[in-house]
Amino acid sequence: MSELPKWAEIVLVPLISLLLAALLSALIILAIGENPVEALQIMITGALGSTYGWGYTLYYATNFMFTGLAVAVAFHARLFNIGGEGQATLGGLGVALVCIHIPWPHWSLALLAAVGGAAFFGAAWAAIPAYLQAKRGSHIVITTIMFNFIAAAVLNYLLIGALKPKGSMEPATAKFPEPTHLPSFQDMFSTTETILFRGAPANVSFFVAVLACVAVWILIWHTRLGYEIRAFGQSETAAKYAGISPTKIIMITMMISGGLAGMMAVNNVMGEAERLILGSVEGAGFIGIAVALMGRSHPFGVFVAAILFGFLYQGGAELALWTGIPRELIVVIQALVILFTGALDNMVRMPLAKLFAALKRSPRAEA
């Protein structure tokens, strides 16, 4: 297969995949008797037409940035971490323990500790499948899937037992104490005259996510470890020859990945719910797969793709509110994006490669 120019690989292939997904989604909307153009308009106004809409879009995008980065980092070592869901669940546990058991004087300190707690729990949850992959050869995809279910069971067990406040019937922790409440965008950007982002859940952890994007970019392209991770991903045997330990790379990469997924809890558990509830991850761990694929595993790509998926999520909620199109349409779009960018990318790439080869040839033929 002939090579594509780099810009086509980075921009054109995901864009065409997205267009294909959008086209199919439009057909589905038509098939259920709704108007796709109207649907798109509702989504755009609902998600981007007000600071309120943006507040939700960016809130979702924050979740997806963390989980997308998690999948992307693992992809660089050619590891498929499908366990973001479980790692983010455990990250929530880390956040809850930090917030409930330590009396914090100020939210900024609590935030730092919560990031640490979330990352630690997420990393620990990813470390077990990583160890089994590195030392026992157990396929990491299967073990991380199993660990998603085990994480759900663990959290369920804790939330109806040890973590539930006395007298409460709901499987949830107590509300976190006041000083751990993170400033929302409304607190940060509103003035006394104009209130922006009213009631929207976007909060300061958005900036933590952006920092995480930058940190991952530095890690992957500007550190020795990042080089080793990429070398391992390109060829395990070559990496071994270069003195890179596969065990070390698998363990470290997966723990960074799990830590990033876990950090998502700072946004949804600490920033939004302000307590730990059952099923708070809401599939964001899986959306990370779509985001990483769409963003071509590059932190900037992940950033853009996360905002796109944030838009889809908020837009989808608005659709369900104003039309007969259920929210699950977004799951379909997400599936199509994963399918076209991840599994059928050769279908997009092959004709493009032919086209570029033909374009290259024709000027010379004329001369």
Next chain:
Amino acid sequence: MDLPTLLQILDSTVRLSTPLLLACLAGLYSERAGIFDIGLEGKMLAAAFLSGAVAYATGSAWLGLMAGVGASLFLSLIHGVASITFRGNQLISGVAINFLAAGITVVIAQSWFGQGGRTPQLSGDARFEPITLPFADALREVPVIGPVYFELISGHTSLVYIAILFVPLTWALLYRTRFGLRLRAVGENPASVDTAGVSVIRLRYIAVVICGVLCGFAGTYLATALQAGFVKDMSAGRGFIALAALIFAKWRPWQALYACLLFGFLQAMSLRPDVLENTLGFKVNAQLLDALPYILTVVILAGFVGKAVPPRAGGAPYVKER
């Protein structure tokens, strides 16, 4: 535990094992041919929806079955095109199929029936009814054998018996026919099959199609036999438990039956915590029971109790040498 309670639990074990078994055997064909399939869950779900919808519309469970198999086959072929023809990532394709099914079943169900993403309740011929085997009623009064035959062996839907029949059938097909030999070979060393002049692509497509058909049975069973109609996300992780059972069984048909019965038994027990507590004398945590199939699978995968080695060429697209 007395006999009636035991029989009740074993009876629900059989009923809960059936969808696992069908999906597990489906995965067995696909993975033995070298195509990883983590999309079992999605195919079951799609089949459950379409079988429920068609059974409701036509009033016939058998037409529902055909529709269910059709829905599952459609997703199977997407998986085949992605992973065989376009040599895409089989795992990612599986993930996509799971989400596709989870989303589109609700979208269409809402559009067709407007009941919040479910089909209306099925009744009468739209469901698979239990079959009473010959002499079951006559033998009922015979001590021990009578109730066992009446409660446990007789009185299931035809899909249950079909599922169990698939086990020896699969065994015979895999180990006693030329096709089975080739199918196993294509998952271990496709190049050798190709050298022998047999098409790798064709064999893998056949495996994927068989997988689709069996997942169709599994999903149909959920909506038209185990329950009366489709509800959102009704596969509830069964596709992944089936995958776990497949690994537990080390990709072999008889062992798949035992693994599915074990996991079905665990599911049946978690529905009856009272019985468990009375028998063991202490309270067993329900979450532990739910998580046990997954924990057992990780232990098996880790090779602490016998090693599960997947088919060697699994997950890798085949590129013919030029």
